[in-house]
Amino acid sequence: MALISSKGMYGLSAMYELSLIESDKPTQIKDISERASVPQNYLEQLLVVLKRADLITSVRGAHGGYFLARSASDIMIKDILIALEGNLSVVDSDIQNPVLKMFYDESNKKLEDIFNIPLSKLGEYEEILRGQIHYVI
Template sequence: MKISTKGRYGLTIMMALGKNSGDGPMSLKAIAKEYDLSEHYLEQLIAPLRNAGLVKSIRGAYGGYVLAKSPKDITAADIIRVLEGPIRPVEVMDDDDPAKRELWIKIKDAVKDVLESTSLDDLIHFDEDHQVQDPYMFYI
């Protein structure tokens, strides 16, 4: 499963709003500037997030967007499903070999479990909990 820019930028929007939670609404312009993203593209992403009940819009001169729920009550899966659709790495075909079909199901379940067990709050506080020395160093 490849997460497109919709999912990645959607997570960025939600994390920015979560970090700003309690400080009032945040404009898409401010998020776009802070993360060097296209404001026009963010406008396209915020509508489905609002329609799904994950964010609320506040009108007025000091308006913008706020989370509709606590960051602890929003999962990465909630955001990805809204912007990317169902979580599945491949379309399972009836004519697939049973072993391959079982593999695809296991991969889908593993990805789904990670996304559903990761809250927006976890993502917001990840930097504080996991100080990465070298972002290109991986340990297996």
């Protein structure tokens, strides 16, 4: 049982790749697609949703592309996932039992807290990963 669909995973991957770009020029969709390993046709649909959620901005034209709408430290991962998934929840049906409802409500709050970190925090995982990989020459 996956709580986050491929839509959420691909969208977060694209947002992460955008956060790594240090250029003041917009990034073209083909470059985001390659870097994030997201099919370009699917990425186009995701970027529309992310733009509607004010998480990215775009520039039209031959030299156009996409930017994060604000700093990666100001964009929460939960906001990206909520924009793409609609919500973050353990269950998405009406719970009649009051004890279970309370349990699931608490679980949903904890789930939201887990993803309430800035996009920029993903860079720390990359640093950890780099420290664990040893190349033999």
